[in-house]
Amino acid sequence: MLEELVGLLTGKIKSDKVRLLSTFTYADHIRKFKRFWIPITVNSYLKRHANPANSIYEKAFIDPRVRRKTKIVSLPGNLRRELAIYTVLSNTNNIIFDLAGVDHEGGVTIYNNVKEAIDVGGAAILIDTCDEFKNDCTTFVKAEYLGPKIAPLPPFSAK
Numbered sequence: 009m010l011e012e013l014v015g016l017l018t019g020k021i022k023s024d025k026v027r028l029l030s031t032f033t034y035a036d037h038i039r040k041f042k043r044f045w046i047p048i049t050v051n052s053y054l055k056r057h058a059n060p061a062n063s064i065y066e067k068a069f070i071d072p073r074v075r076r077k078t079k080i081v082s083l084p085g086n087l088r089r090e091l092a093i094y095t096v097l098s099n100t101n102n103i104i105f106d107l108a109g110v111d112h113e114g115g116v117t118i119y120n121n122v123k124e125a126i127d128v129g130g131a132a133i134l135i136d137t138c139d140e141f142k143n144d145c146t147t148f149v150k151a152e153y154l155g156p157k158i159a160p161l162p163p164f165s166a167k
Contacts, residue, residue: 010106010135012157017104017133032133035096035105038080038088050083051076054095062098064125086114093118101130119144 014034015021107115126132142148
């Protein structure tokens with residue numbers, strides 16, 4: 009269900025019932041971090057996915073456990089999630105993120121950092137099963153999908 013919701017909000021799944029006025033990018037979890045012979049380092053991940061010109065790029069290195077040569081496989085879940093979110097925030101300030109696999113302290117840290125990053129004209133959508141940030145959001149929407157599985161529209165083809 010998360011994939012369908014993210015697909016609708018990012019525009020990857022087209023629906024005649026949803027109209028997007030802004031483009032959002034989902035901060036996906038870092039999945040390809042288990043290479044056996046040459047593990048992916050923080051530096052190689054950021055070079056491939058992040059924008060070093062953005063000031064948030066350096067926030068990835070605030071924690072002393074995260075250095076350029078640190079192997080991503082050795083990072084705990086909170087730091088891996090922060091790295092993925094900072095990477096997206098270095099490219100755009102319209103972000104969709106979740107806090108799956110993150111403990112309470114890490115969730116609060118990530119939430120506050122995203123809130124600070126989007127303060128200058130950005131927007132964030134937090135997909136979460138808890139409502140602990142309910143009173144801190146500018147708009148809080150609680151949604152429950154009751155309909156059938158959402159089928160994507162066929163791609164547009166001009167004939």
